[in-house]
Amino acid sequence: MGGVIGKADTPKKAWVPESKLEAKMVEALQRRASGGSKMKSFNSIILKFPKIDKSFQKCKSIFEQFDEDSNHVIDKEELRHCFNKLEISFSEEEINDLFEACDINDDMGIKFNEFIVLLCLVHLLKDDPAAQLAKAKMGMPDLETTFETLVDAFVFLDKNKDGHVSKSEMVDAINETASGERSSGQIAMKRFEEMDWDKNGMVNFKEFLFAFTRWVGIDEMDDEDDDEAGEEKA
Numbered sequence: 072m073g074g075v076i077g078k079a080d081t082p083k084k085a086w087v088p089e090s091k092l093e094a095k096m097v098e099a100l101q102r103r104a105s106g107g108s109k110m111k112s113f114n115s116i117i118l119k120f121p122k123i124d125k126s127f128q129k130c131k132s133i134f135e136q137f138d139e140d141s142n143h144v145i146d147k148e149e150l151r152h153c154f155n156k157l158e159i160s161f162s163e164e165e166i167n168d169l170f171e172a173c174d175i176n177d178d179m180g181i182k183f184n185e186f187i188v189l190l191c192l193v194h195l196l197k198d199d200p201a202a203q204l205a206k207a208k209m210g211m212p213d214l215e216t217t218f219e220t221l222v223d224a225f226v227f228l229d230k231n232k233d234g235h236v237s238k239s240e241m242v243d244a245i246n247e248t249a250s251g252e253r254s255s256g257q258i259a260m261k262r263f264e265e266m267d268w269d270k271n272g273m274v275n276f277k278e279f280l281f282a283f284t285r286w287v288g289i290d291e292m293d294d295e296d297d298d299e300a301g302e303e304k305a
Contacts (some may be wrong), residue, residue: 092168092196096276097234099195103127103226113244113262115224119220124287126217133214134186144180149214153275159197169193174276184289188280195276225279238263248266 110116124303136218137145138155147170154161161169173181183187195213228236228244238260245259266282274282 080133087289090172092165092172093275093277095196096192100222100225100234100276101197101232103195104229104232105224108227110223110225112247113228115140115229116224119288123217123220124289126214126283126290127287129214130187130190133182134183135189137186142180144178144182150181159193173280184281187284187289188302190214191196191218191221191280193276195222202273221280221283224283225276228279234275235280236263238268238272241266241274 134145135141139149139152147166150165150170151163154166169189169192170181172192173185176182195218203292225236226232228240228245230240232239238240241260241263245262262282263274263283266278268278268281
């Protein structure tokens with residue numbers, strides 16, 4: 072299932088099981104799934120959007136810590152330097168994989184919305200005591216609840232606990248909320264299409280996170296910030 076490749080012109084965006092980072096994501100999600108999800112419906116996820124948006128905006132200060140040259144993007148060297156400084160034990164390969172996974176525009180820089188996804192992946196992959204101390208230094212403890220909510224939401228959607236969300240699982244999740252409504256199927260498909268940006272019929276955790284940042288308005292906020300910065304420079 073993980074080997075399904077989408078369109079030929081977007082191989083990078085398809086799920087690549089050979090990636091150690093992505094394999095670890097699936098393993099971590101399956102461990103979390105063994106404990107079940109606190110989410111009761113898709114609507115319960117939607118109701119958390121305002122609170123999640125507010126929490127995401129608190130990531131700005133952490134983003135600025137990583138963005139050492141204040142150019143509004145985090146390059147690979149800045150990411151490597153900050154992980155080393157905070158003693159978060161990622162290997163060089165893992166840092167490269169994290170950077171490439173979150174740099175969806177291939178512009179060699181992590182923008183704010185991409186940084187939120189990166190932080191959530193760090194939360195998922197690093198939950199040992201040493202990592203908890205490192206994240207405390209970075210100011211992440213207040214964000215842990217938000218990131219755990221996102222993990223829990225994905226686990227709720229991933230009914231068969233294989234680390235991916237399929238179209239049928241998305242339909243089931245929507246139908247649990249909107250049983251009997253003719254529009255429920257259309258809503259499910261729209262939400263699924265917003266997540267499945269490589270169009271391979273399966274949504275991994277990273278795709279889910281990027282869709283979530285758009286749902287709560289982070290992309291729009293980030294673009295506005297960039298426009299304002301450009302106006303100030305002009």
